[in-house]
Amino acid sequence: MRFFEAIGRMVLRLLEELGRFFQMFGRTAGWSVRPPYDVPEHFRQMVRVGVDSIPVVFLTTLFTGMVLALQTFNGFARFHAESLVGSVVALSLTRELAPVLTALMVTGRVGSAMAAELGTMRVTEQIDALTALGTEPVQYLVVPRVAASILMMPLLVILGDAIGIYGGYLVAVQLLGANPVTYIENSFRFLEVSDVTSGIVKAAVFGLIFSLVACVRGYFTEGGAEGVGRSTTRAVVSGSLAILFADFFLTKLLF
């Protein structure tokens, strides 16, 4: 009996979380179009989500591109298909790896910070203070963060695409002795515009997901410092899981 109770409680909690998520989505969308528009705050968040994440995204995609070239080269050499390494690297990066890995890294870096910041503001009554001062907290706190994430994620992914492909080139040409001209030619031979755009669309959706999850976690924090810690962890865990779920369904939908 206790087993079924536990399942029931889990389902209820999941539904409650989903409800909060979509409720916050609606409020964010509604408040995003209403004045006053706090332009400096939007720019501040864009710097925090986008510009400050460049080093992390740079390293992540560089090494992903490199290891991808290394692995596929070793594998493809077994059936003499080394010439396809460039295509594999370019395709897998633009369609899948750059968006997903960038999103996961940014969730860890920015999502956790968002949840911790909003959570601290909640437990120290700063969110109440905003309301008391006649400012809608969702408009002031959540809208700029979500908007910045939707906008900056695609830009980070475009950057990641380029760096990852360069990383693959570096390993294939410098380390494994592939011909630079044919490698570049092969990289782009099978690559279509839709491969890149699908990655960019994914990136924007991932940006929406991780920032909204982080903001919901932070906004509804309860229970002091411990609660802030819990919210931060949950923001990263459920944000990352949601990104992986969404990735599957988006891939199914987009291609």
Place this chain on the structure above:
Amino acid sequence: MSRRAESGAGGRVPKIRAEHLRKTFDGKVVLDDIDFSVAEGESLVIVGPSGTGKSVLLKHLIGLIRPDSGKLFVDGRDFWALSNTEQTAVRKKFGMSFQEGALFDSMSVFDNVAFPLRRSGRPPAEVRERVRVCLDMVHLPNVERKRPSELSGGMRRRVGFARAISHEPEILLFDEPNTGLDPIMTDVIDEVILELKERLDVTIVTITHHMASARKIGDRVALLHGGKLLYQATPEEFLRSDDPAVRQFVQGSADGPLTVEFDRERKTATSEGA
């Protein structure tokens, strides 16, 4: 239970009126049939032991918490019947000072006090002047550039006051303005509140558990316990009252009607533990 809430309203439309407010959290009744009003220009102090829902009650008055049932009237208008935009407009009539100040710690003192002014689109020169005036009023010159984390507890409260009055509200709410401060700073804070009351001609509701503060700043004192306002009177009457609950609170005794519930809870806790 000599005086009822209505006596404070004095015939005119009360500034704030709470009717049968009731609020439960996770099945625990925090407010149970709260009924009172505050007249314009009056200073009401709500006292009570810790953990009796004083802050919850104060947050109801500015619409930060929605009651499960009951109504809240501000200037005669039913707050929860208003649209979102109208609610925001009503909230701007309030200035609220929070327990620990609740200053925005990512901003300087200046930006904190300027926050409501900038949000309502006042020109920068006016904002600068107004921030200076407000910080002067709470006796805190030359702290504009500091961060909240660099200030002492008493200073943070006063910056919180300055922020609460910067947009010239009609009603001021103080949530435990001198909890956790030394006796001297407690008195300084009381003086500041008194000064604000005289200079700004505002309606004030203060939550505290310091009887001395209540006596100093209140026109009327109410005792909150068990989710109900047990007793309301002028500070003098309150101190002289022979109501057992009031006597216990005024004298600060551990035995009496206010601690009965606490004792019962403690006993259940021990028996469950055994």
